[in-house]
Amino acid sequence: MLNRQAILRLASKRWTSTVQRADYKLNSEALPKNATVFSMIQPTGCFHLGNYLGATRAWTDLCELKKSGQELIFGVADLHAITVPKPDAKMFRKFRHEAVASILAVGVDPEKASIIYQSAIPQHSELHWLLSTLASMGFLNRMTQWKSKSNIKQSENKEYQIDDTEVGKVKLGLFSYPVLQAADILLYKSTHVPVGDDQSQHLELTRHLADKFNSTYKTDFFPKPITMLAQTKKVLSLSSPEKKMSKSDPNHDSVIFLNDEPKTIQKKIRRALTDSISDRFYYDPVERPGVSNLINIVSGIQRRSIGDVVEDVSRFNNYKDFKDFVSEVVIEELREPRTEFEKYGNEPDYLHSVVESGMRKAQEKAAKNLSNIHRIMGF
Template identity: 90%
Template structure:
């Protein structure tokens, strides 16, 4: 509902929609000639199918379309990652490297996009503090991510049931991390931000803080970034299709990763939770979430509409043929990324050089913009 409402809203005075749904394949009119695109992903190791279809494949499309005066900045959100404690530093460092390898493996071109570690650019953290002085507790309290990550219970209508005891256990970093996300985006004066559906609420906060800063200091410094939603709907867990695909799921067969071998993919799809209707396959996310999730995955990979995929799978009258088809589509799509990931993960010096190069360019822009922000605020 929030997304549909946001699509209808128009940016004040400019009549520009604040949210746009990316086409299955982006074209050259998707971005204005001087756009700055920014997006990051948390380092949870090798990407899974949800990371790929819901976020990073759009990055690859943008690289292919990049024009000379456009700027692309993609990164590893390692500061966001520690809002849920990471006690094993060595494993966390490994996950950061795997995230960079995954970014390259899906086809992001480091010659066209700057690839960064969020934590290595201190201006992110400083702008977080400056913006936090403008962010209201009421706005942050309406955010849903900190509630879901704190395992706060939901009622039957989807509303979170928050009590004082729940709030008392929430860590400050988790509660305020949407402000840090706003700082990440606004630091580079980003105009477009490709994200998944679950981050659209945070982009509303980003626009709110940009507007509040501009009005408070009587300036027009920050643009209001447009949310670019991936065309693929949220990819759900193969084992529990009521929640999204995640590496942290205790059921290791619930997620498909870029480096999964074909036999592993076939096994996971074969075990994917579906339902008792086995002679016809159609899209109904409420009554048939498991089947609908598999149809959505095929739709995302093939860049086809849900309706076209449903027509394709209507020929099947048993689960074996249907799941074999889904497995084949996934295996073919990940054949290249799997090979590339294995290559890059074994070249740590190259990964380091890619990030160092990307951060040199990003740091220069971050330093200049924060210096301008200091002057505006009177520091």
């Protein structure tokens, strides 16, 4: 897996690179002509701040910049979601509904982007199987997500301590999750994939499988998609800043949701875990992870460098003023998405029509590409 320095070196090469670090605000040159952008998010209900800054705000930027000849496909990764079983079908349907409402609430324009449910386009699953015949167990075994989601312990040097008994309990779907993700991307011959840092390893596998298919069948059918890494660093839990912000956190004070009321946001940030240094505020993610997380949130929202934000907050000499400032920034940023989420949540027929329209366009491309894949493979 690429480390951060390697990723930044690659990003400087722009389009000749397979990894690029997005600017705080994408400009009109962010995508070449005829680019196909693909990205999805799991249906965990209303988006939280980490979803927004780490992935989906870039979708909105891309909609604003879209030119003729470019294609945007954004979706709800409901097949990925069941790699951790979802026995409550009613709640699962609700989460899918809320994911689409969230996508629209953050500003994704359904006139410019196709919004889809992954499960409604069967070619995703079929290409998953075809690519799985090219994916080695060794490569998949190096993936970290199935280990973290299986609660396999890490040593002090961050190496996973794999026990045969624990591995024996891992579900096949979770283990092969990255192959399905590769199928999602390659099905549309995607050229660019906006993701957070934690997905860069999976994109490495996607490019490997594209190369493997092309070399095996002596073709250049699949392009090597570029990883568009979000500029904002990973948003962390407010109460446990050693881990990322997640809806699955049992402590909901750790998570800021798009539909949180201003008073709720203010309360959560006031309760955010920080440290005993209360008269100065600076960025040090090792020694001051809680403070650094709040600075990172402001940096992401304001689309400004960490250094610029640190200069702003250096004027504060107590936690109340510092946290009130962070609260104000977050509240203002989420004011419109909160209102829009509530509106779309009450319009199920409209949400259905958006997804139906998006899936018709995506299905046409998926069917055409899979037909060509069948031909190349000899089916």
